[in-house]
Amino acid sequence: MIENIREYIEESNKIEGVHEEQAVENSLAAWQYLQGKERLTHEVIRQAHLRIMERRQPDIAGEYRDCRVYVGGHVPPEPEQVKQLMTELLGAANRPETPVDALRWHVRFEKIHPFADGNGRVGRMLYWWHCRQIGVTPILFRAMDREGYYGLFRGGDASAD
Template structure:
């Protein structure tokens, strides 16, 4: 697995020599899928076309079998579970999309997102990449229901770190003859843990006097950590530490200054940046 710093490096287009090409592609695809969801967050009706496009984005060049952006035409078995026949995939997806578009809004987004996730995994619509797409569809439901207006969290990290329980929770639904209770409880736990981590990060990165709302980029998070650790940094120290150009450092600093998180002290020649 890639480290968080490697993931961020790939997101920002930096080279990671030791990273396998497939791993790099999977990370790049994930962020592309996330951008697709954010772009379509206000879409009221989600159709087959959007699901297929999301899969094409997230599974492009990383599939072991099948074609990206096309429902599977082969039988799939996962452990003891045999997924529905290929000819049943599209009708079952139509039923899921109909429920999602017409009924999901009547219940809590915490529940509806978990149901969309589970039902998609049961259908197992694609030959490969179903887990990634299913988790992204779940996040899409949370986002489009206004659960996270600034799109600053994703529950994938919880599932990734808790893979044995994640797969066991999905399997338990089958063992319990379709009873979703344990899955909904597990999903709610994941959402709680994820949001607690986000809140902790926000608390650590909050400086007094912050007025404007700002969604931090990874480099800006790193910069705030550096300022908290070193108290004050010159412009050169910032761009050297972050591995960016002088202009790149200024582009990172401007929103932080505008938001009241950072300020400049000293003269024009000997100025430094500090947390406000």
């Protein structure tokens, strides 16, 4: 469904201000890993994060956050809530039926913000995975439309659909 995964990855990284070739290679490794997965689990998501972040921030790679984070004007849930919220989110992870379901799941993931860093890159990749599961081409979120992309996350809370 994604003809040029490198373009998706490069644009995804640019949204976060990440431009190094090594970051692209790390994300390609994460995408390859996800290709063999039929279901998302805590371990699958943490392994994707590990592959994306292991050379950039090895101390947090593959681990749910244990600290508070602030994302623009949004304050994600307390670190103690992350595992439970992710468990709830995973309940909906393996049954998307429409592109809107995939996008809603992505928004919920980003609002939980389960990692200390790398959430956007991992979350967009999981959105692509969902789109692949239902046989549709995902939206290519471009860095030049960063504000439109971030607009998806305004309002609601991490548990809302």
